[in-house]
Every structure is written in C-alpha cells, then in structure tokens.
Amino acid sequence: MASPPQTTTASAATSSSAAMLSRDQLLRLFKRFDFLTSQPDVKKRIADAVNDKQNALFIEKCVFIVLVQEAVAVTTAIQEEILLEMGIDPRFGIACLGKVNMVYENDRDLMIQFYKFVSKEELACDEAELAPNEFAEKMHAQHKLQEQQLEMLKHIRKFHPDDQSAILEALRQQLEGANFDNSAAVLTSDKIQEVVRRRITPFIRAT
Template structure:
C-alpha cells in the first residue's frame, strides 16, 4: 500500500507527532495569532501537518491527500481508525480554541461536559426499560435530533418525555370502529 498510500506506521507517527505539537503553548499561540490576522485556523494546522510530513521525509501534498483516503484504505483497522478520529478531533479542538479564545473555549468545554453527563444519566434511565421500549425511545430521540439539525442540545430527553414515549406505546390509540356495510 506504500505506493499510493501512507503506511499504517507512518500514519500513526503523524498522528502522534501532531498530537504532541498541537498541545504546545507556542503552537496554540501561532494558531490564535493567525486567527487574529484573519487567517483560517485550519490553514495553520494544515501547515503544521505539512511540516511534520516533510520532517518524516514524506512529500506534503501526497501525505495530505492520503489523509483524505484513510477512511477507505483502513476502514477495517479499528485501532487506526480510532487514532485517526482522535487526530481529527485534536485538529478541530485546536482550531476551535484559537477561534473562540481561551475563556470562551473553556466555557464551551464545560458545557459539553455537562451535556455528556446529562446524556449518560439519560442512557442509564433508558436502560431500565425493556429492549423494545429502548429502541422506541432512541428512535424518538433520533427524530428529535434530525428535526433540529443534530443540535447537541437536542440530544436529551427528560425522564418525563421518556415515560411519555413508553406510555404512548403501551396505550393503544383509540380508533372508532368503522361501520361494516
């Protein structure tokens, strides 16, 4: 696979090196300064990836093109895919931190943490129900999220909403009988 794609080892090295570099204060400042200068944060993270690729002896355009094909080339390598999504998430977080600034970014992370805790509590509640009910509850949650463009705030159901969904499933809808002619 080395001719048209980076090897697994090369990708893992890139992910690991990027993770180390992106967390350094001077690199965070470099990205933030670029944002203040009306540049895209992602342009800086891409430049950082190019620098790492050059340092690894890999032609940067080829390396970046390979990143776009990781999903297809390594779809069956679960560990590599987890590392890849971690790499993508770190890049997104670095860009977001630069764009929001440290205070707003910390606030956003705190809100995300609270949302995840609430989601976990909701899932614990859902686990108390029968599997059929769990499926129905998750289907309703999916519909709710879909109708709201997958806004993370809409990824929660209250205990009352969960109970209502289950109650409606159990209670048949009253339909008057059609007269037989």
C-alpha cells in the first residue's frame, strides 16, 4: 500500500509571509482543474449540487425558484481534491489562490493562466446554473471575449517588458475593481497607450 502523500503547509515555509504555492504547482492545479471540469461526470456533479438545492417559495400565488449557489462550493471542493492529489494541504492551497495576484503580479504568463483558471471556474458554474440557451449565449460572448483578449495580448507583446508589466498591473487592478468579472479582462488599445504614457511621462519630466 502506498504511503499517504506528504502535505504542504504554511509552517513548512521559512516564514508564514513567504508561504505560497510554487509557479509549477499553480500551473499543475490550473491544468488539472481545466481538464476535470470539462468531463461529463464532473459537469453532472456540479449540476446535481445546484439542482439538489432548489427551493420553491410561494409568494402571492407566484412560484419563485431559489437556486442556492452550490456550484462554487463544488468547484472549490474539486480544487481541494486536486491539491490533495498533489500532496498539498487544501486549506493552504486555497488560501494561496487568493494571493496569486500579489505574489506573481510580474509573471505575465502565469497571470494569464490564472485569469483563464478563474474564467473556467465561472463557466463551470454558469453551465450548471443556466438554461441551455442562456449558457449558449454566455459561451458565444465568452468566445468573443477570448478573441479580444488574444488581440490584446498580441498588442501587449509589442511593448518593452517594463511596459508590459505596467499594462498587466493595470489589467489586474481593473479585474479586481470589477470583482474578476470576465468582461473586465480586456484593455482597449487606448487604455494600453495611456498606461504606457503614464509610465514614461515621469522619466521625461526628470530629464
């Protein structure tokens, strides 16, 4: 019998402030979550959790179906299961997800994967909660958004690495301000140029 995996905890780090999942661990988590939430049985698991929490309220002869938001609880449980597979304390791992923006804000590629991870979780929940036609509309909008994001990334790569970092920081702030709503995951060309100008202007004034 294989011995149980050793778990990673905050106390295992040299200091509590430095305790964080590594880049490779995060990427493994994102990739595994993307795979699992694409599987029919996992989709059914999320949908069943939502359906099991339906409650009918009778108010003035009208029936209102209240869907308790169980989808997020299930996707979080899936993330915890993945972390256990990786030999990581789930509580520690989930806490680390809340610090990705702060710890890895200058890692452009990782932040892109993180935003995709957040988007994937939202879509998994939407698929469980929305009617098929509503979800189809959501997916169409999502594909359009992804095309815009791709064009944005192509545009960003034309800039100096320091400018790219400033642009991604502006994107992070925009996402946080919108509570990570997917619609906020795009910067227009004008906004990108504005970010670059703001970064350059202090140097011009100093010369």
